[in-house]
Amino acid sequence: MTDARSWRSIAGGVLVVLGGLLLLAALDIISFGTAMGIFWALVLIAAGLIVIFGPRRLHHRFHEGQPRASDMRFGDIRIGDTEWDLHDMETGMAAGQLRLDLGKARIPPGETRIKVKGGMGKIDILVPADLAVAIQGEVGAGAVNLLGQKSDGVGRQFSYASPGYDTAEKKVRLDISLVVGEAVISRAG
Numbered sequence: 168m169t170d171a172r173s174w175r176s177i178a179g180g181v182l183v184v185l186g187g188l189l190l191l192a193a194l195d196i197i198s199f200g201t202a203m204g205i206f207w208a209l210v211l212i213a214a215g216l217i218v219i220f221g222p223r224r225l226h227h228r229f230h231e232g233q234p235r236a237s238d239m240r241f242g243d244i245r246i247g248d249t250e251w252d253l254h255d256m257e258t259g260m261a262a263g264q265l266r267l268d269l270g271k272a273r274i275p276p277g278e279t280r281i282k283v284k285g286g287m288g289k290i291d292i293l294v295p296a297d298l299a300v301a302i303q304g305e306v307g308a309g310a311v312n313l314l315g316q317k318s319d320g321v322g323r324q325f326s327y328a329s330p331g332y333d334t335a336e337k338k339v340r341l342d343i344s345l346v347v348g349e350a351v352i353s354r355a356g
Contacts, residue, residue: 243266248271253269253275257282260284264289265289282342285344290349298329300340301332301340304325304341307323313352
């Protein structure tokens, strides 16, 4: 099952359960307070089961020969602790922290596209001072620190392009999406 399909299934299940409990409350079969108590108990039980029986890749570090795509669900992801070849890539996490360090990346000529998606947690991207970047993204609820410019709240959208990005020999386009949490994009050095 793909990540998008599994998220749709989870969201659909939550809505069905919530709707059913609200219907029972509206029909005076159970009280509204009881319905909400049952709902949140089921959400916590489901989250616990996902953590216990979900993927076991809780801490993962990518090394030489980075993958073009990765799909981690829970835990910490660190990309770029050692030298590596940068290619177009897509990576994401359901909950946790994702750290992408482009400082040790061997960047090819032309434009390299990186898509980073997260459900809940922190996305931390370190960009070399001399690298041309175009950055766009959104944080549904939380905080953004884009090269020292900070904002927080709901529906945070952000974008930035280095001067001379269009004519740069080597450049990276970052597309960042985070539902809840903090996105930090900073320059090294």
